Amino acid sequence: MFLTLKRTSAALLLGVVLVSFAYALPISSTAQQWLFKQGQDARAEQWQGKSVWLDDYQVQIQAQPIKGVEDDLSALTYDHHRNTLFSVTNGSRLLLELSLEGELLREIELTGFLDPEAVEYIEPGVLVIADERLQQLVRIEIDDETRSVDLEQSERLTLNFDLREKNKGFEGLAYDASTRRLFVGKEQNPLRILEVKGFPPSKGLEPLAVDVQENTLRDDGLFVTDISSLHYVDQYHHLLVLSDESRLLVELDAEGEAISSLSLEESKHGLRNDVPQAEGVTMGPDGTIYITSEPNLFYTFTKPGHAR
Template sequence: MPRRSKGLLILLVAAALLLAVAAGQHYRFFEQSWFEFRQWQHASQWKDRSVWLRDYQAAIQGKAIEGIDDDLSALTFNPDRNTLVAVTNANSRWLELSLDGELLREIPMEGFGDPEAIEYVAPGLYVISDERTQQLLLVRIGDETRVIDAAGAQQLSLAIDRNGNKGFEGLAYDSKGQRLFVAKERDPVRIYEIEGFPQTGTGQVLDVKVSEDAERDARLFVRDLSSLHYDEKYDHMLVLSDESRMVVELDKEGHPISQLLLRAGAHGLDDTVPQAEGMTMGPDGTLYLVSEPNLFYTFVRGGKAP
């Protein structure tokens, strides 16, 4: 081979390798591959003292929720009624769903710009996040509620790393520790911890404290955050990533220990979950998940995932 052609070939190979490395870093392939090995290696250590997503299998998958056409976002569990609660962001509706994905009730929401997350915090009380304005609003919803008006809600504005439609995408609540966790979607991925809000009793919000764990967030090998769930049984956090197509379980120190892949062929899924937007877990350990436009999924622990 002529020297000039050989040199060109070397340059092309080097460029291809650089592109492969850049793609691997961008999509976090290297961290994910290493974690998958570590997950298998430490299965015996964590399997009986964690949620252990590795053993979850799809039970209901891709069920279209009748009465909802599009923009299904967020999910939380209501232990008082044994139901699920979601929101839609385009036309702003509060939705109550059965545990098998049937629409039971809907309430219009007024004064909300882009509601992306909802979290049950106490009987009749929910925190709703407005993604673009980075506001958190505490609303009260009862059997008699016909309209949810943001004007009457207890509100907290944070305006942290504000960058348009990449704001507060997920919420989780630790009722024992009185902590609200807020997920920033991306650029950068962050999980903030808030103490002092919401104030579920009488009086005004006092001594609000906002903190973050930079080391934990740096270990998150996902491209974005779509939803959170705090598991009080183990004090572990579940994080949902739409772009990375996975749910990841974090231990008390924020180290990833198990994952559930949302791709076709994994965990009994026939098709890849198209756009996972909300996730929560029931007291029996069932994992509930919703995806745009209007799809409903459940996952139960039982059997080894592929």
């Protein structure tokens, strides 16, 4: 009896040690996603009608190839002035204008760029492009006649976040016009969302001193393994974070807390297959969500009753 009790006590002690050790370890992104889903009902009661609420979205256009684009489709932004979309290709180094149905309208050559990975609408005629390899944000101006943009003729801001990780650099951009704040998503190692004020300068407004800030508490709490694109929702002051590896779009509130999500996996939200490599996300004024995926695929998502 004594031996049995001794062994049992030892086993219990070992179990306590293992449980304590497990709690000391970081929770995996998969476990974090599971825990997030368990609170969905409570969040729905709090946030439905006061947020984008991604959980209600369903796919409308899925895996539609963009004719005229063969490969390397990356990033997406909605142009409020032109009512069109812009994307970039990093291989052929092109800025692409697309219709809201995913039709290629024109190509603009990006001269001098090395690896354009993100593009963001700022104001009429002004976009910012992030070049991952150069670790630069580039302000460009375009009009109806623009067919090429020269890096050397454009205003640039260099962010030497970590030059050793040239292929884990800036993958997403989003812009908050009310505060003139540019969000810059760093893909991995470490996953970060930088907040840049003072760039790009706005037409007719006094330039601001450049200020770059981080919110590590928000970023360390993100349960995705990479960032591939961002979008700022003016109506709610929320941020959408797209992850290719996690096949997930996450909505963050103004404090950086995750409140809703849209899975990009097969059978979720009406998808017939996984979204293979989601690289760009944006939203139109009617709430339609647009996503691009390499090599050249186009998707739209809407809420029931709000189909375009």
